[in-house]
Amino acid sequence: MLLILRRECTVAEREEVVQRVVDMGLIAHPVRLDDHHVIGVSRDAGPIDPGPLAALPGVEQVMSLERPYPLASREIKAARTSVSVGGVSVGGPDLAIIAGPCAVEDESMLVDLAAALQSHGADMLRGGAYKPRSSPYSFQGLGIRGLEMLARAREATGMPVVTEVLDEDSLAAAVDHADMLQVGARNMHNYAFLRKVARTGMPVFLKRGMSASLEEFLLAAEYLLSSGNPEVVLCERGVRTFSNHSRFTLDLSVIPAVREESHLPIVVDPSHATGLSLRVPPMARAAVAAGADGVMIEVHPDPAAALSDGQQSLTVASFSELARQLRAIAALVASRPETVP
Ligand code: PEP
Ligand code: MN
Numbered sequence: 562m563l564l565i566l567r568r569e570c571t572v573a574e575r576e577e578v579v580q581r582v583v584d585m586g587l588i589a590h591p592v593r594l595d596d597h598h599v600i601g602v603s604r605d606a607g608p609i610d611p612g613p614l615a616a617l618p619g620v621e622q623v624m625s626l627e628r629p630y631p632l633a634s635r636e637i638k639a640a641r642t643s644v645s646v647g648g649v650s651v652g653g654p655d656l657a658i659i660a661g662p663c664a665v666e667d668e669s670m671l672v673d674l675a676a677a678l679q680s681h682g683a684d685m686l687r688g689g690a691y692k693p694r695s696s697p698y699s700f701q702g703l704g705i706r707g708l709e710m711l712a713r714a715r716e717a718t719g720m721p722v723v724t725e726v727l728d729e730d731s732l733a734a735a736v737d738h739a740d741m742l743q744v745g746a747r748n749m750h751n752y753a754f755l756r757k758v759a760r761t762g763m764p765v766f767l768k769r770g771m772s773a774s775l776e777e778f779l780l781a782a783e784y785l786l787s788s789g790n791p792e793v794v795l796c797e798r799g800v801r802t803f804s805n806h807s808r809f810t811l812d813l814s815v816i817p818a819v820r821e822e823s824h825l826p827i828v829v830d831p832s833h834a835t836g837l838s839l840r841v842p843p844m845a846r847a848a849v850a851a852g853a854d855g856v857m858i859e860v861h862p863d864p865a866a867a868l869s870d871g872q873q874s875l876t877v878a879s880f881s882e883l884a885r886q887l888r889a890i891a892a893l894v895a896s897r898p899e900t901v902p
Contacts, residue, residue, distance in 0.1 A: 567620070579591060581614060581617060585613065587604045592789050601787050624636075646685060646764045649684045651826045657826075658855065659685040660858045661678065665707035665710050668713060674714075678860060684720070687857055690708045691726065700869055722741070724742070741794070755767075755784040755788070758785070765794070767794065772801055779823055782825060793825050799812065799835070808837070814851075816853050817851065831848060849890045860877060860880045
């Protein structure tokens with residue numbers, strides 16, 4: 562059940578509602594969606610009597626929603642959410658282009674690459690300092706030193722930074738260095754961790770689990786929202802299917818499906834989805850044509866020498882050409898709004 566609070570409701574009235582929910586033995590999940598406050602109400606088992614809550618002065622409406630992910634759904638908010646990350650909007654009118662190496666490897670390489678990416682159209686820098694590698698013997702990332710390098714690249718360029726957090730330690734370190742925290746595909750189902758990430762209050766870049774249905778993906782987003790954090794960006798990065806010509810199968814049909822179901826922005830990562838640099842540009846173009854709010858692209862100054870994901874990394878030159886094409890496609894899509902709800 563959801564309580565929609567009156568727009569002009571005072572802080573004291575809001576606190577009264579939360580207190581009443583708690584006094585009734587229920588759990589309150591307050592979150593602010595744009596300019597209105599909403600409180601999700603749940604209980605471990607059994608029905609909830611809305612009567613006493615509906616009567617409180619701060620409450621405008623009690624809604625019982627159909628969807629299992631009420632806060633993420635368009636039932637509660639029809640207008641699309643735009644998440645601001647260090648001054649860059651994801652989900653606004655402009656396409657958000659996020660680019661950078663798979664892993665942070667070296668400071669001067671990163672700073673030079675960030676500057677080059679920015680001059681060729683990137684809005685935000687990505688780079689992993691903590692890498693979730695399939696093999697424990699593969700390069701695991703530079704950890705805190707990598708975060709410091711990202712912070713220096715941000716200082717040098719002004720570009721906001723998104724980086725993956727794997728666990729409590731990397732989360733504690735990343736909050737001081739990044740502008741958006743990435744939860745990777747492998748952690749999408751780690752619900753206790755999602756709550757911890759959400760409670761930082763920082764924007765969260767939530768990747769779809771490699772076998773997650775749309776409902777599971779949106780329920781993971783609901784964990785973030787119901788923990789009080791409305792700054793959620795979804796990312797499609799490919800799912801595992803019988804198809805084996807690609808690293809994963811990029812599920813582009815999830816873009817219109819997400820836009821129908823949810824107000825949250827959706828970004829596409831064609832790099833991890835395809836696993837091969839030649840396939841990244843066509844799938845990135847298709848993603849933008851299908852209505853993605855942004856793309857995340859891996860770029861390396863020398864892909865053959867990359868410490869991780871070199872085969873799927875673009876050179877700066879191919880990124881530059883792609884970014885130009887993506888802006889043109891985004892403008893075309895925006896000029897035909899009926900194609901994208
Ligand atoms: C990444 O973006 O660096 C990454 C590891 O992605 P995913 O979680 O989608 O595999
Ligand atoms: Mn990678």
